Amino acid sequence: MASVARRLGVAPSTLRTWDRRYGLGPSRHTDGRHRRYGTSDIGRLEMMQRALLRGASTAEAARYALEQMPRVETEPAPLEPVLATRPSQAPDDGEVPSRLARRLSTAALAMDVGAVQRMLLDAINELGVLSAWSGVIDPVLTALGARWRGVHAGAEVEYLLAECVYGALVRATPVLAEPRNQRPVLLACVPDERDTMPVYALAAALAGRRIGAQLFxxxxxxxxxxxxxxxxxPAAVVLWAHRRTVADPRLFARVSRDRQRSRxxxxxPGWDVAxxxxKVELLPDLSAAADRVEHVLVGGSR
Structure with a gap:
């Protein structure tokens, strides 16, 4: 039960209440007296939670989930909590990202703003936002940052590239007339976090899936x-932290007061799951974050 509660972002006592009041509990029995959540049980709870995030009452959400996925006597084998996955946008090997990364690095070192902008556009168009970020943009930014750490001469290359990346990610974020989620996802960096660009990449990736976000x-x-x-x-709050020194878990208590329904x-990498x-779920990287937020809010790709 604890793993299912963490997957849903609720307390185990909430799961027990939903089971007792609405019949949305586990259906599989083990050899002992315990019951296990099966695939359909978890799918039903996730459907209920999406209705809650859209503003339905608990009773309405439970009724909707049971209507959409009626209980049957024999449930499938239990599903271990895993992140929803999507096929990778990247090629099977690293040849294309490596080539684009070399071209981007060369353009940045030459201080050629036009070439940098074209390289970023090519990478995003060819690989998609998330694969371009993980395979091209972030590695080049990291390499250039390490090259001139602690010195002034040459740091202008890193600053130039950073400004171009911000612009490219904003341009890659479509304005959604009709997002699939009724309530937005709030994306924010924790206080004092200096590495802010990943949230721009996540916002662009979500917008590409027609998931509306409020970005700070x-x-x-x-x-x-x-x-x-x-x-x-918001339907969900995602707090980004790169450094452990600024990742304060107490922030979640401050943003979740007043019994507000937000995942x-x-x-x-700054967060320690322990x-x-x-009620807080750890998303290890941007790809996992985009997949999981989409799954929790709307149930999958469309």
Whole structure:
């Protein structure tokens, strides 16, 4: 039960209540007295939660889930909590990303803004936002940052590339007239986080899947972030942290007050899963974040 609760971002007591009141509990019996959640059980709960995130009452959401996925006497084998997956947008080998990365690095070192912009456009168009980020953009930014760390001469190359990347990611983010999610995903960096570009890449990837997001690339103070979440009433909150020194798990308690229905996600290498509250799900990278947020909010690709 604990693993299913973490997958759904709710307390185990909530699952017990849904089982007792609405009949949305586990259906498979083990050899002992315990029951196990099966594939259909979890799918039913996820469907209920998507209805909750759209504003339905708990009773309405439970009724909707049972109507869409009626219970049967024999459920399939239990499903271990895993992230929803999508086919990779990247080629089978690293030849194309490596070639694009070399061209991007060469253009940046030459301080050729036009060439850098063209290389970024080519990478995003050829690979998609997430694969371009992980296979081309982030490696080049990391390499250039390490090359001139602690010195002034040459750092202008990194700054030039960073500005071009911001622009390319914003241009790759379509404005959605009719997003698939009724309530937005709030994407934000934790206070004092300096590595903010990943949230721009995530926003672009979600927009490409017609998932609407409210993006705050500039790190907000904790009290401002809490007010923003309260006023925006998002379906999900994703907080990005690259460094452990700024990844404060207490932020989630501040943004989840007033019994607001929002899924909470921690994304980035700065978070320690052992320190996160039980209702917060860790998303290890941007690809997993895009897949999981899409799955939780709308149930899959379309």
């Amino acid at each position: 690339g500039v790190p907000l103070p904790a009290e401002v972030l809490a007010v923003t979440v309260r006023r925006s009433a 909470l996600f921690a994304c980035g 320190e996160l509250p039980a």
